[in-house]
Amino acid sequence: MTLLEKYDIPAPRYTSYPTVPYWETDQMNESEWMHHVVRVFEKDRRLSLYVHLPFCEKLCTYCGCNKHITRNHAVESPYIQSVLAEWAMYQEQFPGKPVLTELHFGGGTPTFFHPDNLKQLLDGLLATVEVAEDHEFSFEAHPASTTREHLETLFSLGFRRISVGVQDVDEDILRVINRFQTVEQVQYVTDAAREIGYESVNMDLIFGLPFQKQEHIRKTMAWIQKWMPDRIAFYSYAHVPWMKNGQRAFDENDLPDTVAKRALYETGKRIWEESGYHDVGMDHFSLGKDALFQSAQSGILHRNFMGYTPFFTPLSIGLGASAIGDTFTAFAQNIKTVAAYETAVASGHLPLQRGHLLSQEDQLIRQHILNLMCRYQTSWQQEDQRDKILARLAEPIADGLVVVGPNGVKVTDIGKGFLRNICLAFDERYWGKVPTGRVFSQAV
Ligand SMILES: C[S@@+](CC[C@H](N)C(=O)[O-])C[C@H]1O[C@@H](n2cnc3c(N)ncnc32)[C@H](O)[C@@H]1O
Secondary structure (H helix, E strand, O other), X not given: OOHHHHHOOEOOOXXXXXXXXXXXXXXXXXXXXXXXXXXXXXXXXXXXEEEEEOEEXXXXXXXXXXXXXXXXXXXXXXXXXXXXXXXXXXXXXXXXXXXXXXXXXXXXXXXXXXXXXXXXXXXXXXXXXXXXEEEEEEEEEXXXXXXXXXHHHHHHOXXXXXXXXXXXXXXXXXXXXXXXXXXXXXXXXXXXXHHHOOOEEEEEEEEOOOOOOHHHHHHHHHHHHHHOOOEEEEEEOOOOOOOOHHHHHOOHHHOOOHHHHHHHHHHHHHHHHHOOEEEEEOOEEEEOOOHHHHHHHOOOOEXXXXXXXXXXXXXXXEEOOOOEEEOOOEEEEEOOOHHHHHHHHHOOOOOEEEEEEOOHHHHHHHHHHHHHHHHOEXXXXXXXXXXXXXXXOHHHHHOOOEEEOOOEEEEOOOHHHXXXXXXXXXXHHHHHXXXXXXXXXXXX
């Protein structure tokens, strides 16, 4: 059996530990969550804020994110009022003014919203915080709906990074995934952003999409070489049709098999490395001048629900439907549907749904997984159950994915392609209750 066949098993992507299916609290208690938030805030006023803007005009069938499809733009205002009302509930509890280090607008499609509405939202958020000198404000820009006015408005409010959703440039692949955008639109957004003064342009791409072949990846890469984004997120297509109805539009037979899928990844990676990009962490590449690469070099790269970020902020709050907050000792996720989210906020309560309180062991394992995901190595701690972890790592070690030293483990170059499998060996929650049904996407 080849390494690809052996390791192409369902495994988490580890944007959190414990992973969401293992969270223990189905109904997160508001005062408990606030207790964790305030405890962190009292020690350190820095804050990372994520705002989920869930609306999209059309359904991209590959999409694994939480979204609400509508063409009715009358939904914008009430949603923004709800997000501001949710923010006010946090404000009331903070014993001081937060220092905003990170702000990310994700979706859905943030550029679904009219720039005036985004400004109203930002004016409300920024009026009550100090903005850190070294801050990162970014948003997800759909090439088909991002206007110059969006870019200018958000720039004037401190945004310096955009993340453009490209996925693939080929018209046939875009048609299959029901995504309507052109390379001219990507070009326009990229050029306009740079002209206005944005410091970093990220592009999201996906390999392993239905019917995607080498020729499509090569075509996309040729455009990437022209655009030269500062960062590239090259995601492995996560096929989870049992959770995402849109993905039922195609089945497993339409998808490249494991070997073909990995070959798509290798083609992309090779072309970028030739063009001066560095491998930063799982699925991420960046140019040497970009903050993400520099933080990877200096060992401070961090990974959270938004993906990789250049630094760690102890407190993250998520506003909006389905958004997740994190105090390192607790996670809390908001209600997912827009209507139920807005109703909960209107009742004067935090719109929390599920969550998790991290035990000491969870925190220890979380740190190991972060170390592996961000630094490709981790060091043993006194409390570790090394024998258990090493027994689970026996095959990855024999296959040359990991090397074990007296102080810890190190991922090899081959192992970098199997990071999810290596992290799985540390995942005590998973091994305590291995899923019987379909829960995670395939690791390759
Ligand atoms: C929250 S989505 C929103 C992007 C924005 N709405 C747009 O379409 O431009 C962020 C990114 O997640 C990635 N993504 C979404 N669904 C995925 C899936 N099933 N597998 C892998 N990546 C996925 C895409 O690359 C996408 O750009």
